[in-house]
Amino acid sequence: MTVADLKPGDRAVIKGWLTDSPPIRLMELGILPGTAIEVVRFAPLGDPIDIKVRGYHLSIRKEDASQIVLIDSFSA
Amino acid sequence: MAVSQSHSSSRRVALIGNPNVGKTTVFNLLTGMRQKVGNYPGVTVEKKTGRMEGDVPVEIIDLPGSYSLSPKSLDERIAYDVLSGHLAGEPRPDLVVCVVDASNLERNLYLVSQVLDLGIPTIVGLNMMDAAEEAGLSIDIPLLSERLGVPVLPMSASRNDGIGKLKYQIRKEELAPVLDRQWTLMSAVEVEVPALIEVLATEAPKVPERQRFIEVLQCLTSDTMLDYWTKWAPEFQKAVQAVRSRLQENKVPYQQAEVIGRYGWLSPLVAQVVTRKKDPGAASVSDRIDSVVTHRVFGPLLFALLLLLIFQAVFSWATPLMDVIEHGVVLLGSLARDFFPASMATDLLVDGVISGVGNVVVFLPQILLLFFFLGLMEDTGYMARSAFIMDRLMSRVGLGGGSVVPLLSSFACAIPGIMAARTLANPRDRLITIMVAPLMSCSARLPVYTLFIAAFLPTGTVLGLITFQGLAMFSMYLLGTVMAFVASLVLKKIVFKGETSFFAMELPPYRMPRFKQIFWRMIDRSKAFVIRAGKIIFGMSIVLWGLARFPVADLSPEMASVRMEADQAYSVQVDSLMSLGKSQTEASELTGKAMAATYHSINAAESGYLIEHSFIGMIGHGLEPVMRPLGFDWKISAGIVSAFAAREVIISALATIYSVGDVDEDSPLLREKLKADRYPNGDPVYTPLVAVSLLVFFVLALQCMSTLAIAKRETNSWKWPAVMWLYMTGLAYLFSLIVYQGGTALGWG
Structure with missing residues (x-):
């Protein structure tokens, strides 16, 4: 499951990235393995997404969100 | 060598912080109006410095807002270069003031931890304490200061709280040295560091000892920084290269080592320092505003209404002021004619100098109004929401949501539109936006559209509702917009191909606008326009006057x-x-x-x-063979050349050529003269097809030296304005050619 699969109001914890070279900028903004993330809302046309991470709101596109893998809630 | 040292007696203080933390407010409060704006040599990044009042001279350098010192954009590269003393003529600062958002401490401290690694004495300005308190956060400031090893000053710059203490701390005689690095990289990377520091120290001994670690780290993670050392320390560069390949082979994610290491130190630190008094799940005021402002239905509606308001303001509220300025210029000219004897010098003064200044000043009402609204949108945090709402639509044409406002502003005038593109963080999006903005039909094209549509296109209605002439006017606007989208797609695919970008935009909490800040920025932008672009527009006005006046x-x-x-x-x-x-x-x-x-x-x-x-006439005659396939005779060609100063000039130029004296676009006299004009063989010079061809030419051609001047200022090179002029003129020629030749072939001529 990735961040792109979440619905508004869902919370999850990040496991890692699908790609070997994740965008460092997103990591610098605080999106790291072990970080808690909440999807707040989608933009009116469904993209981008408003997520809450480390206490602030960040907007990312679904395309990038689909690269961020989540920890399976059952095994967490 | 690459590291400049400070020689002057005045204390150099660099101000740095994430975007949206109130850094500019702090800068303004520290320096008042004693500010200077320039460019860093050879790049588009604006250099803002200011002096702080007092016995000890203090120079404050306002660095571009940055999330990180590992350069991802030109802005961040400059921030790092200034702090590390990499720029010639820019000595390493004596002190760094890091402005951080207290309500968003963890991400803000990431940049602070990078600054600390430079080894320069540092002060942390813990700004937005009011917002943090509102959010129910309590921060143990003494503990934070102890853990970071630097003074931490709480403040609320928007209320002018805590600035006095910051000033005192900046002026302090003794600057406390910072602590040694308190965090570590993943061990596989950490073990490589000492040897690399050794190589750097031998080859580039001028790099201060405390700065060596971060230089090594930057080279490990950033290709641009690695390239930088190819020139200054080739052995070091090779050594880093070798370490990189070794780590790559062993599958060590070394590019991520810095981020993981720093957050590994900061996360527990923040957990210790910050206590939450409120339930973090409770919706804040900002969240509640957002549920309306970014609502599926209300969001776009609200945005459309706001745009309509801005459009209305820039389009019509500015008009009376612009009329006053235009009349003032005419009045000043006639006063000068009365006062000075009729001579060449008087002509130069009135038609060259005074009207040249007028050409610059006349844009000020639109620029001021637009920047008032842009300031309001940015200051409240709405700008980020507008980009959030529009991003999906704009991404289809290769742009992002942030380009909507600059492009729509360009309907009024491309100059404030191009200046508004500064709000775009992504340099590629910003450049594409600047390049296509002049295709949006600006208000200067309107008089030209009016004259030719009214004179040559049939009256009557379509489906009994819309007038044919109204439809023609609408088509002009539509053509420009569609071409702007096509051009941005092409630019993205061809000029910037292969450059991947991703989108990450902070949605800052809503804030009450501070009108003082907005006012300051309106002044700032207007000054930038008048001083930088004004010089070029003024010079060109005089050249064009000379071309129309000589030879006598x-x-x-x-x-x-x-x-x-x-x-x-x-x-x-x-x-x-x-x-x-x-x-x-x-x-x-x-x-x-x-x-x-x-x-x-x-x-x-x-x-x-x-x-x-005159020269203009000669150029018109000279161009006639090239312009005839578009249906233009020498008079239209000469008009087009003189309209290079500004599009609406074609009307007064045609009026002069047709000897009807001073008229405006609604003059029936000029219309009749145009309609009556014949070629020697008796064919009319203007047919409806010629008019359409000319209209299309005006939609697409870049006939505005002010736009070129501002594009030169904003991109800091003549290359982009030159490309802009060439592609737009090419498009104009091509489309007019298709219209005229196609129309003639179909027998519409």
């Missing part, structure tokens, strides 16, 4: 005799009136009135003759 041709014998006859008639009339007992003054006045029309038409005919034989 001798009037043809017929013209000379017409004037002589009029002069004779004048003196005969004056004499006869005087013989009837009128004084000489009275007689001259009466005769002057009676013959005003005669002289007006003589003057107009002479100006028409002079302009035909």
Whole structure:
């Protein structure tokens, strides 16, 4: 499951990235393995997404969100 | 060598912080109006410095807002280069003030931890304490200061709280050194560091000892920084390269080592320092506003309404002011003509200098109004929401949501539109936006559209509802917009191909606008326009005046005799009136009135003759063979050349060429003259097809030196304005050619 699969109001914890070279900028903004993330809302046309991470709101596109893998809630 | 050292006696203080943390407010409060704006040599990044009042001279350098010192953009590269002393003529600062958002501490401290690794004395300005308190956060400031090893000053810059203490701390005689690095990289990377520091120290001994670690780290993670050392320390560069390949082979994610290491230190630190008094799940005021503002239905609706308001303001509220300025310029010109004797110098003063200044100042009302609204949107946090709402639509044409406002502003005028593109963080998006903005039909095209549509396109309605002429006007706007989208797609695919970008935009909490800040920025932007672009516009105005004025041709014998006859008639009339007992003054006045029309038409005919034989006229004749396939004769060509100063100039240029004196676009006289004009073989010069071809040319061509001047300023090079002019002129020629030749082939000519 990735961040792109979440619905508004869902919370999850990040496991890692699908790609070997994740965008460092997103990591610098605080999106790291072990970080808690909440999807707040989608933009009116469904993209981008408003997520809450480390206490602030960040907007990312679904395309990038689909690269961020989540920890399976059952095994967490 | 690469590291500049400080020599001057004044203390150099660098101000740095994430975007949206109130850094500019702090800068303004520290320096007041004692600010200077320039550019860093060779790059588009704006350099802002200011002086702080007091006994000890303090120079404050406002660095561009940055999330990180590992450069991802030109702005961040400059921030790192200034802090590390990599720029020639920019010595390493003596002190760094890091402005951080107290309500968003963890991410903000990431940048602080990077600054600490430079080894420069540092102060942390813990800004937005009010917002943090509102959010129910309590911060143990003494503990934070102890853990970071630097002074931490709580403040709320928007309320002017805590600035006094910051000033005091900046002026302090002794600057406390910072602690040694308190965090570590993943061990596989950490073990490589000491040897690399050794190589760097030997090869580039001028790099301060405390700075060596971060230089090594930057090279490990960033290719641009690695390239930088190829010149200054090739052995070091090779050593880093070797370490990189070794780590790559062993599958060590070394690019991520810095981020993981720093957050590994910061996360527990923040957990220790910050206590939450409120339930973090509770919706904040900002969240509640967002549920309306970014709502599926209300969001776009609200945005559309706001745009309509801005559009209305820039389009029509600015008009009275612009009229006042235009009339003022005309008045000033006629006063000058009354005051100075008629001469070449007076002509230069009135038609060159005064109207040149007028060409610059006339844009100020639009620029001020637009930047008022942009300031309001940015200051409240709405700008980020507008980009959030529009991003999906704009991404289809290769742009992002942030380009909507600059492009729509360009409907009023491309100059404030191009300046508004500064709000875009992604340099590629910003450049594409600048490049396509002049395709949006600006208000200067409107008089040209009005004249030619009213004169040559049929009246009547389509489906009994929309007038044909209205539809034509709408088509002009549509054509420009569609071409702007096409151009941005092409630019993205061809010029910037292969550059991947991703989108990450902070949605800062809503805030009350601070009008003082907005006012400051309106002044700042206007100054930038007047001083930088103004010089070029002013110079070009004088050149164009010279082209239209020289060479001064001798009037043809017929013209000379017409004037002589009029002069004779004048003196005969004056004499006869005087013989009837009128004084000489009275007689001259009466005769002057009676013959005003005669002289007006003589003057107009002479100006028409002079302009035909001026350089502009020659260029028009010279261009005729090239322009004929578009349906344009030499007069239109000359008009187009003179309209290079500004599009609306074509109307007064045509009026001069057609010898009708000063008129505006609604003048029936000019319309009739245009309609009556014939080629020697009797064909009309203007047919509806020629008019459409000319309209299309005006939609697409870049005939505005002010746009070129501002594009030069914003991109800091002549390359992009040159590309802009060439592609737009090419498009204009091509489309006019298709319209005219296609139309002629179909028998519409």
